[in-house]
Amino acid sequence: MKNTIADIAKIVGVAKSTVSRYLNGGSVSDVTRRKIEQVIKDTGYIPNSFAQSLKAKKTSMIGAIVPRLDSFSASQTVTGMDEELRQNGYQLLIVNTNQNLSREIEALYDLARQKISGIILFATEITQAHLTAVEEIGIPVIFLGQQHQKVYSIIYNDFAAGYDIGQYILTKGHRKIAYLGVTEKDEAVGLQRKLGFQKAVKEQEKAEVDFFESGFRMSAAVEAASGILDGLDRPSAIVCATDNIALGVMKAAHMRGIQIPKDLSVTGFGGYEVTEMIHPGLTTVKYGYWDGGCLAARQIIRLVHEESVDSLTVLHYEFMERESVDNVE
Amino acid sequence: MKNTIADIAKIVGVAKSTVSRYLNGGSVSDVTRRKIEQVIKDTGYIPNSFAQSLKAKKTSMIGAIVPRLDSFSASQTVTGMDEELRQNGYQLLIVNTNQNLSREIEALYDLARQKISGIILFATEITQAHLTAVEEIGIPVIFLGQQHQKVYSIIYNDFAAGYDIGQYILTKGHRKIAYLGVTEKDEAVGLQRKLGFQKAVKEQEKAEVDFFESGFRMSAAVEAASGILDGLDRPSAIVCATDNIALGVMKAAHMRGIQIPKDLSVTGFGGYEVTEMIHPGLTTVKYGYWDGGCLAARQIIRLVHEESVDSLTVLHYEFMERESVDNVE
DNA sequence: CTGAAAGCGCTTACAG
DNA sequence: CTGAAAGCGCTTACAG
Numbered sequence: 001m002k003n004t005i006a007d008i009a010k011i012v013g014v015a016k017s018t019v020s021r022y023l024n025g026g027s028v029s030d031v032t033r034r035k036i037e038q039v040i041k042d043t044g045y046i047p048n049s050f051a052q053s054l055k056a057k058k059t060s061m062i063g064a065i066v067p068r069l070d071s072f073s074a075s076q077t078v079t080g081m082d083e084e085l086r087q088n089g090y091q092l093l094i095v096n097t098n099q100n101l102s103r104e105i106e107a108l109y110d111l112a113r114q115k116i117s118g119i120i121l122f123a124t125e126i127t128q129a130h131l132t133a134v135e136e137i138g139i140p141v142i143f144l145g146q147q148h149q150k151v152y153s154i155i156y157n158d159f160a161a162g163y164d165i166g167q168y169i170l171t172k173g174h175r176k177i178a179y180l181g182v183t184e185k186d187e188a189v190g191l192q193r194k195l196g197f198q199k200a201v202k203e204q205e206k207a208e209v210d211f212f213e214s215g216f217r218m219s220a221a222v223e224a225a226s227g228i229l230d231g232l233d234r235p236s237a238i239v240c241a242t243d244n245i246a247l248g249v250m251k252a253a254h255m256r257g258i259q260i261p262k263d264l265s266v267t268g269f270g271g272y273e274v275t276e277m278i279h280p281g282l283t284t285v286k287y288g289y290w291d292g293g294c295l296a297a298r299q300i301i302r303l304v305h306e307e308s309v310d311s312l313t314v315l316h317y318e319f320m321e322r323e324s325v326d327n328v329e
Numbered sequence: 330m331k332n333t334i335a336d337i338a339k340i341v342g343v344a345k346s347t348v349s350r351y352l353n354g355g356s357v358s359d360v361t362r363r364k365i366e367q368v369i370k371d372t373g374y375i376p377n378s379f380a381q382s383l384k385a386k387k388t389s390m391i392g393a394i395v396p397r398l399d400s401f402s403a404s405q406t407v408t409g410m411d412e413e414l415r416q417n418g419y420q421l422l423i424v425n426t427n428q429n430l431s432r433e434i435e436a437l438y439d440l441a442r443q444k445i446s447g448i449i450l451f452a453t454e455i456t457q458a459h460l461t462a463v464e465e466i467g468i469p470v471i472f473l474g475q476q477h478q479k480v481y482s483i484i485y486n487d488f489a490a491g492y493d494i495g496q497y498i499l500t501k502g503h504r505k506i507a508y509l510g511v512t513e514k515d516e517a518v519g520l521q522r523k524l525g526f527q528k529a530v531k532e533q534e535k536a537e538v539d540f541f542e543s544g545f546r547m548s549a550a551v552e553a554a555s556g557i558l559d560g561l562d563r564p565s566a567i568v569c570a571t572d573n574i575a576l577g578v579m580k581a582a583h584m585r586g587i588q589i590p591k592d593l594s595v596t597g598f599g600g601y602e603v604t605e606m607i608h609p610g611l612t613t614v615k616y617g618y619w620d621g622g623c624l625a626a627r628q629i630i631r632l633v634h635e636e637s638v639d640s641l642t643v644l645h646y647e648f649m650e651r652e653s654v655d656n657v658e
Numbered sequence: 659c660t661g662a663a664a665g666c667g668c669t670t671a672c673a674g
Numbered sequence: 675c676t677g678a679a680a681g682c683g684c685t686t687a688c689a690g
Binding site for chain 1: 675677678679681684
């Protein structure tokens with residue numbers, strides 16, 4: 001249970017190096033091989049990976065730093081990443097920062113200490129500390145979800161998606177619209193989606209838009225929606241920055257007997273599976289989170305192998321028209 | 330960037346041991362301390378954790394082996410676990426087996442090789458191979474979600490919850506019921522919930538129940554539900570083994586113009602956040618996944634410290650009555 | 659408070 | 675094919 005390569009070498013009656021060679025697929029005679037096999041099986045010997053890594057000076061581990069695990073996007077992305085990584089012989093080490101920015105920085109250094117080969121950071125906000133850390137640790141890092149010129153980045157095209165949603169809502173005849181977003185500190189979700197939406201709005205003179213902010217949780221959205229819905233001048237459509245927020249808005253509407261889409265149109269962002277199951281189906285933008293995870297994995301592997309990688313990759317999205325938006329004449 | 334304790338010792342002009350002592354909070358004079366501090370900062374020295382662990386012969390890592398990450402229960406549990414672990418100075422290493430039983434076994438050995446201090450396994454099916462592995466690796470293991478006498482286990486009271494749901498449905502007057510479950514290989518979700526439900530049914534002579542099986546995905550549930558809904562003799566209620574399945578059933582019903590709960594009652598298991606947001610709200614049983622994760626973390630830490638732990642812990646649940654079940658007279 | 663030395667468990671040229 | 679030896683980067687008694 002607690003034996004080393006020396007122990008089993010002694011039992012078999014060979015040198016440590018022979019056992020090591022056996023373990024690493026080096027040349028060993030058939031007789032010796034069989035003996036070693038047997039003894040390893042009998043003793044239940046398990047190599048100490050620290051000692052291995054200490055010599056090898058690297059691991060086959062890739063670190064993922066995520067702000068949270070309990071979100072659709074995060075879990076999908078991580079799953080795709082994990083799949084791809086394993087197929088290439090890498091192991092994924094996930095660090096959950098619980099939306100704490102300074103923990104991201106710590107995690108960066110932590111992972112470096114553990115001689116992780118590469119790191120994928122699910123970015124929300126990029127600070128100077130991030131950039132400094134990335135530079136200091138000297139191992140490949142990819143930002144997923146946000147971009148920065150100095151770091152390899154993979155992003156979803158949030159601006160374009162926001163623009164599409166905006167155009168769609170306007171095409172449907174809505175002129176009094178509420179945009180329920182999240183903090184602009186989140187560059188992609190908070191800012192880019194809104195900016196894209198705003199661009200569409202600016203192209204339509206008559207549109208009147210009020211902007212509101214919500215937290216990410218459904219319960220926060222229910223509350224934020226209440227303020228909008230109980231106002232005197234209720235909008236005909238609420239554009240939400242995430243599907244979760246849209247779900248909260250739908251709930252708040254339902255609690256007031258407001259029918260969707262007849263009395264109120266709603267859109268989301270994300271394309272969570274559940275948005276297709278509910279009634280009415282939520283019109284939203286679907287991101288390929290799983291694919292994003294896969295791609296990030298492939299790129300980090302290339303980087304580890306010192307192969308070239310595009311410094312910025314923009315991922316596709318899909319507009320999903322369902323039943324939550326009505327025509328307004 | 331690539332310096333060792335020897336490098337920085339040389340620069341400072343002291344012995345490696347002094348630097349090591351500094352790093353580990355041993356006694357070092359103020360002057361030396363300051364010099365070392367400076368040099369470490371300048372050089373960006375990061376200790377090699379392999380070398381550290383090789384001596385220390387243990388890590389402060391706990392492994393979690395999970396069948397999948399992209400489920401509400403898994404992500405909630407992992408998040409709770411992670412929180413508790415970090416607060417106690419442990420790091421969580423998550424291994425996703427993607428519902429592949431043999432990968433669970435591999436993961437057990439893998440983690441042992443990495444000198445993980447303890448392992449929490451999100452169990453669905455327990456085989457002899459599991460038991461053998463647990464024994465061979467000789468480090469603390471906790472099964473979460475399934476029980477076995479030979480291993481520390483934490484379970485949700487699925488049997489009792491199934492019984493409650495059964496009783497509730499019967500009290501509401503339903504006599505023709507469909508139970509849409511999952512494979513019995515999943516002892517907790519597939520078997521115990523059904524068994525509890527069956528017990529309730531047996532206490533009510535007139536009840537007529539048909540049993541069906543579905544996959545775990547919403548889309549699989551939509552399909553499975555279709556078979557039930559399109560049959561000649563449609564039940565007045567469908568009891569689903571998970572909330573996801575219930576969501577799929579609701580979708581399938583909606584697609585056919587079947588109203589819930591007027592034409593069809595539906596229940597779930599799980600208590601996913603979204604079940605409260607949809608309309609009608611889903612009557613279900615809510616498990617404290619986050620708490621379960623926390624508790625598992627606390628227990629594995631006790632085990633690592635060689636403190637005693639109950640061999641079986643049964644977690645609470647909460648019956649959530651909402652609007653998806655109608656009275657039948 | 660500080661340093662020299664041994665050792666953690668493995669791998670890797672280098673001889674044979 | 676096999677073995678002796680050095681070394682990976684750190685920690686830890688043991689002296690001083």
